[in-house]
Structure formats: structure tokens, C-alpha cells
Amino acid sequence: MLGLWVAVLGPVSLYAQSASSAEPSLAVPSSQAGLVGGAGTSLAMPTPVAAPAPTAAPAPATALPFPTSPSGLGGTVVFGSQMFVGRFANMPFTGFNPDYQIAVGDRVLLRIWGAVTYEAYQNVDPQGNIFIPNVGPVSVLGVQNKDLNKQVEAQVRRTFRANVGVYASLDSAQPVRIYVTGFVRAPGLYGGVSSDSVLNFIDKAGGIDPDRGSYLSVKVLRGGKPRANINLYRFLLDGELDRLQFQDGDTVVVLPRQHTVTVMGEAQNAYVFELDRPEVSGSDIFYMARPKPTATHVSVVRNTGVQLTSEYHRLADAKPVMVRSGDLVTFTADKYTTTLLVRVDGDQQGDRSLVMPVGATLKDLMARLNPSPRANLDGVQLFRKSVQQRQKASLEVALRNLETAALTARSSTTEEANLRKSEADLMLNFTARARSIQPLGQVVLTDREEADKLLLEDGDVLNIPTRNHLVLLSGEVLFPNAQVYSPGASVDDYVQLAGGYTQSADTSKQIVLRSNGSVAPSGSNPEPGDEILILPKIESKNIEVTRSVTQILYQIAISAKVALGL
Structure with a gap:
């Protein structure tokens, strides 16, 4: 097969080698063939003829x-x-740079077809030339990449005036x-x-x-x-x-x-910026820092000798202010909010987004609602971002305490050490899953008379549930489901209708959550719309681990209404 390949392509390749000192003819451009190219004539391109290895660039330092x-x-x-x-x-x-100037050592792909056929890669020699058979040396040193094909074609046309197509492009720099x-x-x-x-x-x-x-x-x-x-x-x-x-x-x-200024706050580019002189104007800082649309003011803290001095300017007046090397520039959103935006979900027939004045209470919001006849106004639910953030932070503290307790437990024997390691792995997996749970941020509304005095916050969400006669059951039961409310039925009655407890259930840890976010007293019977959570048993010889896991399970159950398993 190799002999046949040489027999077919040999004549053209031998012609190219005998006609000049160029490298053997090459059909397929190297991996950098797309680096630069020129516009060729409108004739068809020939079939490729050979493929020697391209000249390798020096390997970069690691x-x-x-x-x-x-x-x-x-x-x-x-x-x-x-x-x-x-x-x-x-x-x-590896893109096309039309302004690139051909230099010594560059490799040029040259193709000639028609009355004369020739194809080869030519390296620009030390005198800035490439050699074309029957044409002679062609100077390309300093020629811009966009003009390379015109330069070579013009030289070839002096020898072959007709029936010859020419294409030249820079293969690799x-x-x-x-x-x-x-x-x-x-x-x-x-x-x-x-x-x-x-x-x-x-x-x-x-x-x-x-x-x-x-x-x-x-x-x-x-x-x-x-x-x-x-x-x-x-x-x-x-x-x-x-x-x-x-x-x-x-x-x-x-x-x-030489000089730097630190930018913080409401800026798209809050970084340490370098200055080309000891003092620049505020407009120069604006150009680099790009204040956010929310920014209204800018403060400049100057480090002058052993004293710190501060300046405070409106954003519109700060461009002429001079900023010196070492200053701290902080963009702030110094706005006074006069209204709040509250979203209403659930069984609401009116507007879903309500604008309330600052200082409005839950009672004021309830007065503007237009609930349907099916709405359960006694079970309204209020969700708040700030509460959600505090619940998440509290959960994170508990998870870190659990990880510390699990990873620092002491062992007196090898067998006990192996058990501690397995327990630690289990706890780390548990904490990873617990971190993925997002608290709801629900505000418990038990005493409606006092709840009506609750001040609203921007971004609050009020959910109006629909009256229903269902009791939700989840956690360590065989078949978690939603059951029709049965007057006088206990938690155990609902669990039995769900197939009973699982083997990992802790029957003493039963949580009944009311729709308003409160937890029913122990032993209370569920009411319509309640949710029953059955928590898992915790088996550990480490008292601290047991206490931490129990705390976390309760936090997640109450804040996120999720019965997380171990």
C-alpha cells in the first residue's frame, strides 16, 4: 500500500523537490494554517499531494x-x-492578522496550478525571500499578510502570464x-x-x-x-x-x-486600581470603577500622614474631586425608602403585588386583600427574607458544631477509631445534605391581635391558603401521603393509615406543624391543614453528636418543613 501511494504521488512530489530547495510538497496545512491567509485567484484549488510534518515551534517553558x-x-x-x-x-x-509583516523564518504555503503545477511549504530565508521554481527568488520580507498573495502572484505573472493560478498564504508565524x-x-x-x-x-x-x-x-x-x-x-x-x-x-x-487607590461598595469594579500619577480626578475613578446605577454618593477616606480624613459627596458632584494615591473610595446607595413592595400568593383574587408605605402593619395589608370565599384567613402565612437569612445562619452554626464534634471524637482502641471514622463520614454526608436545604423564613403568627401590629418589610410574601381538610404526613413513615382530616384522630392514627413507622423512626419525635408556622404542643391532635413530621432515630455513643443532630433535625423540620433522614 505504501509503494502504491508513492507511485501515484511521487512524480509531483519529486518535481517540487527537484525544482527548488523548498520542503517537500504538502497538501494539508499544519494546525496553524488558519493563522493567516490571503485572497487567492478565482480558480479551483488542486488536490493535495503530500504531507510532511510541520516545523515545530519551540516548546514554551512550563x-x-x-x-x-x-x-x-x-x-x-x-x-x-x-x-x-x-x-x-x-x-x-491563531487568527488572521492582516497587518502582520512577514519575517525571516515564517512558513508560507504556496500553490500553483494550471499549465504548471506546484505545491510546497517555503520558509522565508535569511534574505527575506522564498524560491519558486522557474520564477526564482521572491522577496516577501516586511510584506503585510493581507498583501502576501498579491506580491507573490505579481512575481509569478512575470514568468507565467496566462493559464496559471497562484495562491500564497502564511501557514505559521x-x-x-x-x-x-x-x-x-x-x-x-x-x-x-x-x-x-x-x-x-x-x-x-x-x-x-x-x-x-x-x-x-x-x-x-x-x-x-x-x-x-x-x-x-x-x-x-x-x-x-x-x-x-x-x-x-x-x-x-x-x-x-507606583500609585494605587482602593474602590469599594456599589461599583461594578470594586478593586485596587493603579494610577499613572499621584493624583487623579473623580471622573478618572468613575471611568475605571464603573459605579452601579444604585450608587448615589461616594466617600473618600484620605490617608494624610498620621491622620485619616473623610469626605462625602453626591455622585453628581464628585467628578471634579481629586483623589490621591492611598485613598479609599467607597460608593454607597444612600437612599431613603418610602414604600414597600409586598407579594401576595395563594387564594387572592385581587392584585398580587401591593405597594405599602413604610411603617405599614400586617393589619393594614390584610385590609387591602381581596380573598376568595375559600380562603383560610386564620391560617395566613408570612415569609420574610431577613428571617430566612437568620434561620440559615443559625443552621450553619449548628452544622459546624456537629462537624467539630464528629471529627474531634477520641477513641481508645483501633476498633473504636474505625467506628468513629465511619460515624464522621456519615455526619459529613448528613451536613452536606442539610446545607442544601433552604429555610422558608416563615414568621409564626399565633396571637393574631399582636400579629396585626407586626411591621411589614420590603419583599415580604403573604400566602393565603385555601381551606382544606387534609393532613400531610412525611418523614419516617412507610408511605408518606396526604390524608383526609378525621376529627379526634391522633398522630399515631394517621401514621397507621400511612403503613406505620419505619425501622429508623423515633416515635417520640413527632412534630405537628400548623399552617401559621407554629408547632402544636406535644400530644395534640392534628387539625385540618396541619403537617406531621416523623424524625429518625439517632444512634451514636457520642453525646455531643447526638445532641447536635437532634437540634439540626428540629431546626430543619420547623424552618423548612422537611424531615431530613440520616
Whole structure:
């Protein structure tokens, strides 16, 4: 099979080799063939003829495993430090750059078809030429990528005036090695191609040191002389990045940072910003920090010598204010709320969203409702975000105490240590599941006379349940279900109708939740709309673990109406 392949393609390949000193003919472009290309003539392309291995670029130096979220200045994140986490280093530029200038060492794909057939990859020689059989050397050094095909075609037309199609495109840019130094994490020599951006090489060096390096002053030196001065904030804020064409031996130098301002609060970019001078105007800070629409005021805390002084300005008046290096700028939403938005769910026939004045009570809200005749106004439920957050925080404290108790339990024997390890694994799995449960944030409304005096909060949700004669049963029962209310029936009666208790049920831990969020006294019979929760048994020799798990189960059952199993 190999001999047949050579026999078929051999003549064309041998012609290409004998006609010039170019590499063997190649049909399929290398992996970087899409890097740059030119516009060819309107003739059809020939069938590919051969495929030698492409010239390999030098392997880049291995980047160190640096942190993915560098920070500086006491933990405040520096603007720009989020760029260099390995993405640029792992993604070299392989797009079409029309302004790229052909350099020595670049590889050009050349195809000629028609009266004369020729196809090969040509490396630009030290004199800036590529050699075309029967045409001779063609100068391409310094030619822009967008003009490469025109340049080559014009030279070929001097020899072959008709019946010949020409296509030339840059297959791969010149491999280069660039020095990266200054205030980067890992100064050194790094490989790439001449079309790579400065971001690529800085990323390979681990990125700019956020505590010391500058994002405003990155210099590129060639032969010891300045080639470019790059401001990376232009790229971060406006998407602008100077296109550079690197040469072997160029040096990228990250200069030291000089001045900084810290921005906090209601800003889209709440970071430590670098300044190019000791003092800038407020408009410059606005441009970098991008205040949120909710921001109304800005405070400036100045660190002047041994004293701290503060200024407070309306956002509209703050642009002329001068901000100095070392200042702390905080954007705030200093608004006075005069109305509240309350949502009404359930059996409500009127508006679902009601605007109430600040200071309105639950009684005021009830007066504006338009419930249906089926509504159960005695069982209204009030859900509040602030209560939900406190319930979640309280649950988190209990879970941490449980983890501490499970992981610090002592053992006197190997067998006991193994049991403790298994128990700890079980508790960690339990806490992970418990953390995924979200409390409802329900406010218990038992005493309606006092509940009517309850002040509303913005975002409150009032649910009006429909009257029903069902009792819900969940937790450690064989068949959790909803049963028709039976007057005088006890919890055990409902459990028996659900198939009885499971083997892991703790029959002493029965919780009856009223629709208004309250817990019925022990031994009370369920009422219509109530929910029965049967909790699991806790088997542990560690008293602290047992106490913590019991507390957590009750917290989850009451705050989220969930009977969580072990």
C-alpha cells in the first residue's frame, strides 16, 4: 500500500523537490494554517499531494501552578490580577492578522496550478525571500499578510502570464523565544510565535505580581531599545490591545507599580486600581470603577500622614474631586425608602403585588386583600427574607458544631477509631445534605391581635391558603401521603393509615406543624391543614453528636418543613 501511494504521488512530489530547495510538497496545512491567509485567484484549488510534518515551534517553558485568584494589599483584589490564570498561555493566537509583516523564518504555503503545477511549504530565508521554481527568488520580507498573495502572484505573472493560478498564504508565524522579566511571578525565557500577544508571554511567566507589578507600564525592548509601552487597563476597560510582532530575543519588562487607590461598595469594579500619577480626578475613578446605577454618593477616606480624613459627596458632584494615591473610595446607595413592595400568593383574587408605605402593619395589608370565599384567613402565612437569612445562619452554626464534634471524637482502641471514622463520614454526608436545604423564613403568627401590629418589610410574601381538610404526613413513615382530616384522630392514627413507622423512626419525635408556622404542643391532635413530621432515630455513643443532630433535625423540620433522614 505504501509503494502504491508513492507511485501515484511521487512524480509531483519529486518535481517540487527537484525544482527548488523548498520542503517537500504538502497538501494539508499544519494546525496553524488558519493563522493567516490571503485572497487567492478565482480558480479551483488542486488536490493535495503530500504531507510532511510541520516545523515545530519551540516548546514554551512550563508555567508554575500559581494561585488562580491572586490578590494584594491585605487581601483586596488588584484590578487586572484576574487575567493571568493560564488562559492566555494555553491559547496562542491563531487568527488572521492582516497587518502582520512577514519575517525571516515564517512558513508560507504556496500553490500553483494550471499549465504548471506546484505545491510546497517555503520558509522565508535569511534574505527575506522564498524560491519558486522557474520564477526564482521572491522577496516577501516586511510584506503585510493581507498583501502576501498579491506580491507573490505579481512575481509569478512575470514568468507565467496566462493559464496559471497562484495562491500564497502564511501557514505559521516564526517561532520565537522571548525574555519576560520585571515584576512577574516567574521571570524567564518563554517560547511562542511572533504573532502571539504580550498577554500570552506574561501569562506564561505566571502573570504580573499583584503586590508589586504594574499593569499600566509594560515595556517591550528590542536590542535594548524601547519597542512599545503597553497599558493593560486599555485592554481590560476598552478591549484595546496594541498589536506587536515579536522577534526572537525581544524582552518584555513589567515595571514596578507606583500609585494605587482602593474602590469599594456599589461599583461594578470594586478593586485596587493603579494610577499613572499621584493624583487623579473623580471622573478618572468613575471611568475605571464603573459605579452601579444604585450608587448615589461616594466617600473618600484620605490617608494624610498620621491622620485619616473623610469626605462625602453626591455622585453628581464628585467628578471634579481629586483623589490621591492611598485613598479609599467607597460608593454607597444612600437612599431613603418610602414604600414597600409586598407579594401576595395563594387564594387572592385581587392584585398580587401591593405597594405599602413604610411603617405599614400586617393589619393594614390584610385590609387591602381581596380573598376568595375559600380562603383560610386564620391560617395566613408570612415569609420574610431577613428571617430566612437568620434561620440559615443559625443552621450553619449548628452544622459546624456537629462537624467539630464528629471529627474531634477520641477513641481508645483501633476498633473504636474505625467506628468513629465511619460515624464522621456519615455526619459529613448528613451536613452536606442539610446545607442544601433552604429555610422558608416563615414568621409564626399565633396571637393574631399582636400579629396585626407586626411591621411589614420590603419583599415580604403573604400566602393565603385555601381551606382544606387534609393532613400531610412525611418523614419516617412507610408511605408518606396526604390524608383526609378525621376529627379526634391522633398522630399515631394517621401514621397507621400511612403503613406505620419505619425501622429508623423515633416515635417520640413527632412534630405537628400548623399552617401559621407554629408547632402544636406535644400530644395534640392534628387539625385540618396541619403537617406531621416523623424524625429518625439517632444512634451514636457520642453525646455531643447526638445532641447536635437532634437540634439540626428540629431546626430543619420547623424552618423548612422537611424531615431530613440520616
